[in-house]
Amino acid sequence: MTDTLTPPARPQPPRKDSLPKGVSLHRYWKETPDGPAVRHDHERPVSDDTELPVGVWWMCPADPGCPRGEWVFPRADATLARPKMRGCPEHVVELLPGRALPSDDDPKQAARGRLQQALAEKRAAMAKAATDAANARLAALKTASAQEASQLRDSLRGHAPSAAVSLAALVTDWALLDRLGGLETYALGTCLMVGGAVLAYWAVYLGELVWARRMGYTLRELPRSLRTRAMSHARWIAAGVLASGLWLVIAETLGARLDNWQGVVVNMMAAVMIGLVNYHPWAALVERRKAAARAAREAAEAAARAEQERLAAIAAEQQNRRRQAEEAKQAAEQAAQATARKVVLPDDDRITAGRKFADRWQRIADQARERRDLTGAGFELWRTEVVVDETRKLTTQLDGEDFVIGHEFLIRAEPGVLAPRGTAVSPFVAMKPWLTSMLELDTGMIDLAYQPQRLTGDGSDPKPMVNHGLVTLYDQHPLAENVRHPGPSGVYVDGKGVRWGFAGRDMRGQPVYRRHWQPGQAGGGVRIGVTGMGKSVISQVTAYNDLLLGILPVIHDAGKSLMDFIDFMGVFPMGHTNEHRDVIRESMWAEMKRRQAWINTRTATGINGIEVPADPQWDTAGGPPIRVTWEEFHMHARDQKFITYLSSQVRLQRATAIFAEGATQGGGLSDWADQNLKEQMAEILMQLMRVSDHTARTSGYTGGLMPSTLPALPGMLVMQDMKGEPVAYRSAFIPRKPEDPDALYYRMFDPYSSPVPGVQYLHAPELPAETVEVFRRHGLMDLWELGKTKSGREELINAADPEPGPTVVPADAVAPVVKPKLPATDVVLAMLMHRVEEGQPSMVQADMVRSSWWKQVDGPWSKNDGVPAESTVMRACNSLLENDPALVARDDSEKQARWSILPAGFDRAQAALTVMRGAHRRPAAPGQAAVGGVDVVAMEREAMLAAETRAWIEEQQRQVREALNPRR
Numbered sequence: 026m027t028d029t030l031t032p033p034a035r036p037q038p039p040r041k042d043s044l045p046k047g048v049s050l051h052r053y054w055k056e057t058p059d060g061p062a063v064r065h066d067h068e069r070p071v072s073d074d075t076e077l078p079v080g081v082w083w084m085c086p087a088d089p090g091c092p093r094g095e096w097v098f099p100r101a102d103a104t105l106a107r108p109k110m111r112g113c114p115e116h117v118v119e120l121l122p123g124r125a126l127p128s129d130d131d132p133k134q135a136a137r138g139r140l141q142q143a144l145a146e147k148r149a150a151m152a153k154a155a156t157d158a159a160n161a162r163l164a165a166l167k168t169a170s171a172q173e174a175s176q177l178r179d180s181l182r183g184h185a186p187s188a189a190v191s192l193a194a195l196v197t198d199w200a201l202l203d204r205l206g207g208l209e210t211y212a213l214g215t216c217l218m219v220g221g222a223v224l225a226y227w228a229v230y231l232g233e234l235v236w237a238r239r240m241g242y243t244l245r246e247l248p249r250s251l252r253t254r255a256m257s258h259a260r261w262i263a264a265g266v267l268a269s270g271l272w273l274v275i276a277e278t279l280g281a282r283l284d285n286w287q288g289v290v291v292n293m294m295a296a297v298m299i300g301l302v303n304y305h306p307w308a309a310l311v312e313r314r315k316a317a318a319r320a321a322r323e324a325a326e327a328a329a330r331a332e333q334e335r336l337a338a339i340a341a342e343q344q345n346r347r348r349q350a351e352e353a354k355q356a357a358e359q360a361a362q363a364t365a366r367k368v369v370l371p372d373d374d375r376i377t378a379g380r381k382f383a384d385r386w387q388r389i390a391d392q393a394r395e396r397r398d399l400t401g402a403g404f405e406l407w408r409t410e411v412v413v414d415e416t417r418k419l420t421t422q423l424d425g426e427d428f429v430i431g432h433e434f435l436i437r438a439e440p441g442v443l444a445p446r447g448t449a450v451s452p453f454v455a456m457k458p459w460l461t462s463m464l465e466l467d468t469g470m471i472d473l474a475y476q477p478q479r480l481t482g483d484g485s486d487p488k489p490m491v492n493h494g495l496v497t498l499y500d501q502h503p504l505a506e507n508v509r510h511p512g513p514s515g516v517y518v519d520g521k522g523v524r525w526g527f528a529g530r531d532m533r534g535q536p537v538y539r540r541h542w543q544p545g546q547a548g549g550g551v552r553i554g555v556t557g558m559g560k561s562v563i564s565q566v567t568a569y570n571d572l573l574l575g576i577l578p579v580i581h582d583a584g585k586s587l588m589d590f591i592d593f594m595g596v597f598p599m600g601h602t603n604e605h606r607d608v609i610r611e612s613m614w615a616e617m618k619r620r621q622a623w624i625n626t627r628t629a630t631g632i633n634g635i636e637v638p639a640d641p642q643w644d645t646a647g648g649p650p651i652r653v654t655w656e657e658f659h660m661h662a663r664d665q666k667f668i669t670y671l672s673s674q675v676r677l678q679r680a681t682a683i684f685a686e687g688a689t690q691g692g693g694l695s696d697w698a699d700q701n702l703k704e705q706m707a708e709i710l711m712q713l714m715r716v717s718d719h720t721a722r723t724s725g726y727t728g729g730l731m732p733s734t735l736p737a738l739p740g741m742l743v744m745q746d747m748k749g750e751p752v753a754y755r756s757a758f759i760p761r762k763p764e765d766p767d768a769l770y771y772r773m774f775d776p777y778s779s780p781v782p783g784v785q786y787l788h789a790p791e792l793p794a795e796t797v798e799v800f801r802r803h804g805l806m807d808l809w810e811l812g813k814t815k816s817g818r819e820e821l822i823n824a825a826d827p828e829p830g831p832t833v834v835p836a837d838a839v840a841p842v843v844k845p846k847l848p849a850t851d852v853v854l855a856m857l858m859h860r861v862e863e864g865q866p867s868m869v870q871a872d873m874v875r876s877s878w879w880k881q882v883d884g885p886w887s888k889n890d891g892v893p894a895e896s897t898v899m900r901a902c903n904s905l906l907e908n909d910p911a912l913v914a915r916d917d918s919e920k921q922a923r924w925s926i927l928p929a930g931f932d933r934a935q936a937a938l939t940v941m942r943g944a945h946r947r948p949a950a951p952g953q954a955a956v957g958g959v960d961v962v963a964m965e966r967e968a969m970l971a972a973e974t975r976a977w978i979e980e981q982q983r984q985v986r987e988a989l990n991p992r993r
Contacts, residue, residue: 048070050071054069055127067133070096081097081125121140123135125139191302197269201213210276213270217273229259230255265302276291368498375417401463403459404452409442431736432500454474468503468506469505470503472499474497475494477490509759510527511527522543523544524574526570528563539570541571542650545679549653549684551688551707554714554716555714558715559714559740562756564688565769566756572773575645578593579599612804612805616796621680653683656688659690672699692716692722710744711726712744713743721733726745738755740758852878853898853905854933855937857925857930861926868925869921870895870924911929
């Protein structure tokens with residue numbers, strides 16, 4: 026038995042020369058990396074740094090009582106070392122390693138027991154294998170003997186009829202030779218050679234065909250195989266008749282008789298003729314017998330293999346059941362122990378959970394006050410308290426059911442108690458190891474935060490709570506542990522060609538995979554979250570998965586000069602300035618056009634061999650998929666040329682496998698500039714970090730799982746793929762510390778390569794020569810090459826956009842007007858939508874005619890200085906009412922009919938309004954803010970604010986409806 030305790034300081038015993046540096050013999054060690062030190066009855070080597078047991082016990086396997094043995098430790102390169110004492114001199118056997126678990130109280134005895142068990146199982150398996158092999162060989166010999174005897178009988182049985190006929194023909198020829206005269210014999214022999222052979226051929230051939238008709242064929246419908254067999258039999262019989270006649274002629278010519286030497290010669294000649302006539306039929310018969318024997322032998326071998334596989338599967342299934350039973354037993358024991366250690370239970374309501382934790386917190390604080398102990402928590406813990414009413418129960422939805430993640434407990438402290446002392450870290454956060462041991466929890470089951478920012482869901486920005494701390498206890502899965510990306514094993518391609526990459530782990534600890542590319546489907550998406558939530562880490566993981574899956578990533582980081590992606594320098598193209606952005610934009614546009622032309626020129630062989638156009642679904646033979654990630658997307662929102670390009674690319678990306686992915690901090694038009702662009706990208710994939718409900722709804726999120734309910738941990742997000750069921754998980758991350766061998770850089774560059782360390786081994790997918798030429802022509806290859814050298818990386822990082830100089834605009838300068846073309850119906854919808862944003866739900870046709878909006882678009886009214894005819898407006902309104910009655914409504918209760926827009930027409934009207942406003946989105950010169958009588962900049966700002974306000978109001982109304990009609 027073992028006793029669990031936390032010693033104040035483990036005594037350091039004297040070192041022994043046989044132990045390596047940093048290892049000592051102890052009775053205290055940790056059974057789990059995050060668990061407490063445990064006292065045991067026997068010593069074993071323990072690491073001084075981690076307090077975990079190390080080393081493998083090698084022992085004499087001959088005698089359980091033999092004391093010969095040695096602790097062996099791994100080499101610096103993590104390979105298995107060998108003991109210095111290679112064998113036992115008493116029993117003259119080699120030492121063998123045994124497996125000792127950290128939970129073994131007597132590691133040497135436990136290792137010996139496992140070794141003896143493994144050796145016994147191996148000896149039993151070898152004995153059984155030898156017996157089975159001997160039985161199998163005996164059975165094979167018996168089967169082979171029986172098959173040889175059967176084959177001999179079959180061969181004789183198959184040759185006997187033809188041999189008997191041949192001998193009968195020879196006896197008949199001797200009888201004719203003895204009875205007939207010379208001329209008669211010559212005449213008969215000649216007739217047999219000429220007419221007899223021909224008649225025999227046709228008789229047998231026609232007979233075979235008539236016999237074949239019994240199978241249901243007509244003479245014209247007989248298959249080629251039956252005709253070939255009939256001709257073969259006919260040739261065989263005709264050759265026999267021909268040989269018989271020839272033998273008669275030769276025997277008569279030689280004067281052969283049974284009692285002279287000429288008879289012996291013609292008998293020998295008859296034997297040769299019989300062999301020649303029957304050679305092909307007999308050879309075919311022998312081959313059929315051999316093929317049948319081979320088939321029987323292969324069938325027997327296949328049956329034997331199937332039986333062996335069946336027995337192996339049964340044994341494996343039995344072993345698997347035993348293993349599952351043992352694992353289930355261990356899991357039940359661990360679950361029981363974990364439940365006993367839990368401070369609160371999942372079934373507790375938030376007030377009950379808060380009171381339980383407050384009692385536990387108070388006991389810990391009282392113990393610290395009695396001892397005046399500041400070494401554990403690092404501050405006066407008794408000057409803090411749990412705010413029970415502010416306890417939150419963290420829940421999410423998994424498989425359509427509510428799932429309890431854990432509980433959040435708000436800690437209130439007296440002023441200054443939790444303030445950092447000499448460091449940037451609050452003692453409240455630094456006390457996590459001590460508090461973990463006091464609560465008897467694993468470090469991954471608890472998380473601490475100083476001055477937490479709690480989301481309320483009302484759309485307001487969270488503010489730090491001064492003099493407060495937050496303790497989060499997780500119920501089942503250690504969410505506080507970072508989720509490391511497993512490397513190349515974290516990606517796969519399914520049977521349909523869809524490429525998947527490891528994204529993180531959900532609330533139950535199950536792996537979550539993201540669809541990176543599906544043939545024939547669009548890619549990319551949006552990623553929204555405030556600063557510090559982990560958007561850039563997700564971009565790192567996405568780019569790493571893309572490299573493993575053969576997808577070319579391209580990243581533009583407009584905000585932080587690539588500081589989050591410096592490890593990828595030279596692996597794939599990256600940039601951060603406006604010039605870099607234009608290079609990427611132009612290169613992707615040109616490559617898209619090249620791919621479209623490549624698809625259009627491909628052909629395939631269709632029905633009946635005709636040449637037809639090939640399947641338009643993208644084939645990677647024309648180039649790998651390309652993902653362009655635009656970090657800090659809000660910094661591009663004012664560039665209308667870029668927004669227009671990206672909108673066109675997103676609409677066409679499915680056909681060319683070039684997709685865009687945007688990451689920014691908000692979901693409104695101020696971040697995305699174009700509602701249609703945002704909706705197009707969000708329809709593909711939406712990743713929402715822990716943001717407010719208002720931000721989630723403004724971004725277009727429609728799921729029921731709200732991101733604001735997630736735990737306050739970096740990397741927590743909700744992902745919705747193709748508007749499917751949302752999933753909440755904690756994103757994977759890849760470390761970047763230089764001392765960590767699992768760091769991101771070492772996953773692409775080998776630090777142990779020879780002769781030069783740091784050789785790149787993970788490369789971007791190979792590009793076709795045509796794509797390389799396009800990238801080189803538009804400057805993307807030059808941007809890529811900069812990251813491959815030290816000087817180029819410095820030039821790339823230090824690149825900056827030129828500072829805008831003063832612009833002198835003449836007083837009488839007139840801003841050029843870019844007028845898009847829109848039908849009159851869309852202009853009417855846009856005006857009605859603008860009135861709704863201004864708080865006026867309707868307007869009359871006279872106001873429509875006088876509106877200055879007509880001057881912002883091109884149409885038949887442009888000839889009249891942008892003033893439409895009354896009939897133009899009337900026809901547009903009537904057309905909407907007749908063809909699209911769900912978009913507009915007409916009110917005839919007043920003298921002049923009033924027109925208003927219905928909710929079904931908001932999307933179309935907003936799109937038209939965005940086009941009309943976007944035509945003038947450019948830096949305005951002094952005195953030019955108003956274009957054509959309309960202040961475009963002010964109107965755009967007001968429209969964005971109005972749209973986001975309307976989304977917030979709709980969210981509040983939805984929450985009120987849910988409160989009044991709760992789910993049953």
